[in-house]
Amino acid sequence: MDQCSGTSLQLCQRAWQALAVCVRAVACRIGPRQSRSYPPALRCRFTGALLVIVLGASALMSAPPSFAGKTEHANSTGIAEQRALLILRALWLPTRDDAKTLQQDLQVLAGYIAERPQALALLESVAGKALKIRYRKGEFRTKVSATNFRVHAATIYFDPRSAAHFSQQGCLENSATCQASPADTFLHELLHASAALLDSADFLRTVTPASAIYPHRHESEIIARERQLFTAMTAADSRPRPLRSSHAGKLVPARCVTCI
Ligand SMILES: [Zn+2]
Structure with a gap:
């Protein structure tokens, strides 16, 4: 007792x-x-x-059934968090530049993703694919290695301590905020990677492999998917997320991986 x-x-x-x-x-x-x-x-x-x-x-x-329900929820969330962390660590490409807070940030990121079914489904969709995630201070970018006929691999460059502040003009009127946490910005890059690796034919129809910049059409499609994802996540957890129409903005230091 x-x-x-x-x-x-x-x-x-x-x-x-x-x-x-x-x-x-x-x-x-x-x-x-x-x-x-x-x-x-x-x-x-x-x-x-x-x-x-x-x-x-x-x-x-x-x-009370709520007690059993809470315990069950805690168990399933714990399992989902471990699953998300395993995927993130398997995809992570360690380098000498990795930040000291990286492991702690990955743990928090795994917990954040695990509690949001849409985000967890997105992460699980790229598990085991030709994707690597690596640390790059002050950068969010997804580089795709491909020929005109085939996507070979994708690499996400990610800084868990950089948040994105978008321009007001790029945010929709009903957007509760114009800022995205590092975790949510990471989800945007996962959408790029998912499009390239899981829907390669369509990706190659809209992207020129030799180009370092995504064409407007592809970026617009990814931002539209991001709006759907963020709308569903905010409906479930009431956290404000940007609903935007463009990429314009800048990265600013964040205190934590889920901070804006
Ligand atoms: Zn993008």
């Missing part, structure tokens, strides 16, 4: 003793009278044990 600690320990012990006396008294009254061959003390103990089992079972069955 976690509650039986400190000053409440004696109270708890007395409560248990009082309960035991009550159970014993009731047990001795309703004990099986046909079992006269057993001594009265043994009959009381036997019936008392039965009472405790019945009372315990009914208490468990009448427990």
Whole structure:
């Protein structure tokens, strides 16, 4: 009993003793009278044990469902977080430039993604694909290695301590904010990687592999997908996210991977 600690320990012990006396008294009254061959003390103990089992079972069955629901939710979130962290670490390409806070940031990022089903589905969609993620201070970019006929691989350059501040003109009127946390900006890059690796034919129809910059049409499609993703995420967690129509903006230092 976690509650039986400190000053409440004696109270708890007395409560248990009082309960035991009550159970014993009731047990001795309703004990099986046909079992006269057993001594009265043994009959009381036997019936008392039965009472405790019945009372315990009914208490468990009448427990508020929310408790079981919360425990189940915590377990599934913990499993999802471990799964997200495993994927992020498998995709991560360590370099000597990795920030000291990187492992801590990856853990927080995994927890953030795990709690948002749409983000988790996006991350899981690129698990095991030809994708690498690597640290690059002050940069968010997805580089795709491809020929005119085939996408070979993608690399996301990511700074977990840089947030994106977009220009007001690029944000839609109903946007609650024009700033995106490093975590949400990372999701934007995941959308680029997902488009290149999972829908390669369409990607190659809109992107020239030799070009270092994505054409307007491709970027517009990714930003449209980002609006859908952010709208669904904000509907679930009420966190403000930018709803935008363009890429214009700048990166600014962030205190944490989920800060804006
Ligand atoms: Zn983009």
